[in-house]
Amino acid sequence: MRLQVLGQVRVWRGGIRVDLGPPERRAVLGLLALACGRPVPGGELVSALWGSRPPEDARVVLREQVGLLREALEPRRPAAGPGVVLSEVGDGYVLRLPPDRVDLLRFRRLVAAAGAARHRGDQLRAVSLLAEAVHLWRQPPLADLPTLRDHRWVVSLADERRAAVERYSEALLAVGTATEVPRAPRGAAGVRPQDQGAPARSLRACKPVVRGDQARTGHRANRRRIAEQHGASSCGVPRQLPADTPVLHGRVGELAALDGWLAQRSAGGGRHPLVSVVSGPAGVGKSALAVHWAHRTGHRFPGGQLYVNLRGGGPGRSLAAGDALVWFLDALGCAGPIPLDLDARAQRYRTEMSGRRMLVVLDNARSVQQVRPLLPRSPSCVTVVTSRNGLNELVAEPGSRRLDLGLLPLPDATALLRSRLGGRAAQEPEAVADLAARCAGLPLALRLAAELAAAHPARPLAEFAREVNHRTSWEQRLDRPGSCDVRAAVRAVFSCSYHRLPPAAARTFRLLGLHPGPDVDADATAALTQNSPLRSARLLELLARAHLLERTGPGRYGMHDLLRAYADRLARAHAVADERHVALDRLFDHYLATARAAVEALHPVPRVGRPEPPEPAPADDGGPADRAAALTWLDAERATLSAVCAYAADRDHPVGAVRLADVLSPHLDGHRPAEALAFHAHALRAAERLGDRAGQARALARMGVVRGRFGAWESAVDHLELALARYRQAGNPWGQARVLSELGDLYLRLGRYGCAARLQRQALGLFREAGDRHGEVVALNGLGDALRAAGRPAAAVAPHAAAARLAGITGQCDEQARGQAGAAAVERSSPLGRCSAPWGR
Structure with a gap:
């Protein structure tokens, strides 16, 4: 068995990765591993997992998580036998593994051995040992558990790594070489979020050997983390419910029904999770009921609550299930990249939810197809779905119930108005009853009517009720024959509020x-x-x-x-239509320009080669002022930008969808691949409507690159080959060259070395024709890699050497190092060479 904590928490047994389950379980294992064989009291584990407000049964939950960890780590252990790897000691637990099986212990042994070698005067040995130690760090410690980022053991580990990097840099200087520089794992420069000076100290310590852009990257990552605001509580449990409705009138029976279903499930157990569907017409208070009940019962779900508005009630595009899964997996602290395909994403979501006691609220659902991927399969979870539709297929499944929510009865509607109007209601009881009747029992209309009446205290309520009655009659005349009187009534209340606005x-x-x-x-x-x-x-x-x-x-x-x-x-x-179109143009231009400014603030590396898409006009206010503001804006507008891009692609603004995806690509492609694919799919649909071959090619190419970057190589090849065909149809040689080079890299990973070399040669020729020297460098190195992999090391020397020389002129430091390393690997008779950076290319 092998355990990794210098990065995401991982366990391998016999070369096969062990499924460790949700973050709480991985957090227990990570903390026990950081204790390095020392027992950890149960109270300390509870405090680390849930902070100062643990659930009442925290110890029970902890014991359950430890038991499930034992099953994962020691599957052959007798059911009643004591644990060997994970044991109970007094009030706490201890993890026992050989030192060479835990990367943290190996790191410390290597650093100690390097210190001894340096003390003996053997600097070369010290460099070798420190290089191996630094290479053990994949990411910051417990990188998939952000809620433990500030734990004292994690912060202490970050200090240990910084000290090792400084010693490594000093050792490199002592032996007179700085060709190999330890690149900090993402975010490792500032694992202590409040210490912005730490990255600067690391930058100064490594100044003789680290290129400025590499060191500044760590500092920018630290500032980004300080700027990030997570939607989780301080103890790491997601609490996503919207604000509660203080008083819910007339829903005592409905709340009792929901309570009863939960009590039956708790008492009787069951193999299927409880799903409660709350259905009813628009404005009847489905969301308010679901959220109020979720707040009332939140204490019974120590794993937290997830909430999403699926936007299924409006005329526009509803939120796709795949997009909702992205939000949920983010909130759950999903380890590693989010899967790119819907089925895999849903499976990961169910795995993360397994064993947790959580409440999920799926608000405003449109269809069963939209809801089904979002349903957890663990019996410990409860889901509440609100919808204007009955969702009959879902209700027919085991464990599902439906609650039909009707209009408020007149006494309850009157009570709602009285609670909001105060003493005026007692003075005009008949007018209050009349107004309640005119609002047709819809809570939304009743609240609006009460607010409007309260805003005009001198106006008699009877007069206001007559106005609502008049506007209802007017709305009924405007409607088609046979249309619903309730809709006319609610629009009448809307009309009263609207006509009193400035x-x-x-x-x-x-x-x-x-x-x-x-x-x-x-x-x-x-x-x-x-x-x-x-x-x-x-x-x-x-x-x-x-x-x-x-x-x-x-x-x-x-x-x-x-x-x-x-x-x-x-x-x-x-x-008129033109005025509405112009207003939307202004809106889309605002989002486009501000998104561009934000992305450029976060990713200031200048674009090389020839930019294909046209640049949007700058934002009127200059956009976000710095990286923190840029990240805050992009996070706040995530859902809105996605909706705007989808709307633009499907309506009269397809150019805006293509340009918005172009602008967001540098930010999303490497950081949020699942969202990137959604934006590029919108851009592809918009480009097809426009007949824009180059736009189609860009969208397909980016989808291919994202899929290839995250391991979906076959699918990536399909997308890139389609992109290549579109670029050829558009007569764009530079775009063809980029796609050919990406395809060459993919075929190299797939073991088709001859195809990889052929594609890189084609890309090289097109880059030279286009005068793109940056692309020429990348293609030369790709050609060298393919030739070395094909067993032709002698032929690989020339392209790698040429790439290194040209990269020195163009300033492509990484590609220069890659070319030098490739040529040196041939000289060492290594068929594939060795990457010069600890984290790989």
């Missing part, structure tokens, strides 16, 4: 109905309405106070689906 606020409300995303901020509203951000912020707050918008976060506002449909209807009535 003109600027009314115009903002109408235009916000055009916005395709789940929420909006003042800057986007300013672009949409041609107001200043400050004025837009005031108008958004005014609309929120009128209950026409709801606050979704600091400075961000969303809109109920019924209100969005009403606002869109008003926008179409007040503005």
Whole structure:
């Protein structure tokens, strides 16, 4: 058995990786491994896992996780026998493995041996031992467990690694070589988030041997982590529920039904997870009921709560199940890259949820197909789904129940109004009852009516009820014969609220109905309405106070689906198609320009070769001021940018979808591959609508590169070959060269060395014709790698040497080192050579 903690927590037995389960279980193993054979008290493990507010049965949960770890680590141990690798000692637990089986212990032994060699004066031996020690670090310790990032043992380990790097640098200088430089694992320069000086000290310590751009990368990564704001609590348990509704009127029976189903499941066990489907018409309070019940029962789910709005109630594109899985896996602290395909992603999600006691709320679902991949399969999990549809196929499955939510009865509707109107309701009881009846028992309409009446205390409630009645009659005349009276009633209340807005606020409300995303901020509203951000912020707050918008976060506002449909209807009535199109153009230009500024702030490396897509105009305000602001903006706008790109691809703005995917590619392709594939799929669909062959080729090529980067090589080849065909149809030789070089790298990994060399030669010729010297360097090194892999080392020397010489002119330091290493590998008679950096190419 072999255990890794200098990176993501991993265990291999006989060369096969062991499935360790969800983060809590991996955290227990990681902490026990960091103790290096010393017993760890149970209280310390509980504190590390759940912080200062552990669940009541934390010790029981800990014991369950330890038992499951024993099964994974010692599958042949008798059921009642004591653990050999993982044992119980008093109140705690201890992990016992030979020192050569744990990478941390090997690291410490190598550093100690290097110190002894240096003390003897054997600097070459010290360099060799320190190089091996540094190479053991794949990433920061326990990299897949961000909630333990600030644990004192993890912080101490980071200091140990920094000291080893400094000794390694000094040893390299002592022997007169700096050809091999320890590259910090991602984020390792600042594992202690508050210590921004640590990366700077590391940069100064390695200044003689580390290139400036390499050292600055560690410092930028540290600043990024400081800027990141995770949607998890301090103890690492996801708590994603929206704000609770303080008082829920008229739903006592429905809450009791949900409580009863949970109690039955808890008492009787069962093999199937509980799924409660809350169905009913729009505006009836399905989301409020589900969220309120989730808050009431949250203490019964120590694993946390997941929430997602699937946006299935509006006329636009709903949230895809694959995108929702990305949010969930992020919140769960999924180890390693998120799978690229939906089935694999759903399987990973179920694995992460296995054994956890968690509550999942899937709000506003459109169909069973959208919901099914998001359902955990563990009986310890409970899922609540809200939908306007009955979801009959889902309800028919074992463990599923349906709760049909109807309109509020008149007494409950009246009680809701009384609670919000205070003493006025007692003075005009008949008017309150009349107003409650006019709102048709819809909680959304009742809340709006109460807010509007409260905003005009001098106006009699009876007069307001008559106005609602008048507008209801008007809305019924506008509707088609036989349409629902409830919709007319709720639109009448909307109309009363809308017609009391100042003109600027009314115009903002109408235009916000055009916005395709789940929420909006003042800057986007300013672009949409041609107001200043400050004025837009005031108008958004005014609309929120009128209950026409709801606050979704600091400075961000969303809109109920019924209100969005009403606002869109008003926008179409007040503005011709050209005006709406121009407003959306301004909105898309804002997102495009700000996204470009944010991506350039995060990825300032200049683009080499010839940029294919046209550059968007700069943002009016210059975009985010620094990397922290850029990362904050991109994280806040993730869902909105995805919705905007999908909307643009499917509607009248396909050029915007292509350009937005182009701009976000440097940020998403390497950091969020699953999201990158979604954006490039939107761009491909938009480019096909436009007949843009080059745009299709770019989208296909990027999808291929992302898939290849994360191991889906066969699928990557398919996408790249399609991209090559599109580039040929577009008559773009430079694009062909890039794709040919990427294909060559993929065929090399697939063991087709002859094809790889042929493709790199073709790419080399096209790069030379296009005058792209950067691409020429990459193709030369790719050709050398293919020739060496094919058993032709002598032929590989020339391309590697040429690449190293040309890279020295173009400033491609990594490619220069790659070429030098390739040529040197031939001289050492190594068929594949050796990478000069600890983490590989």
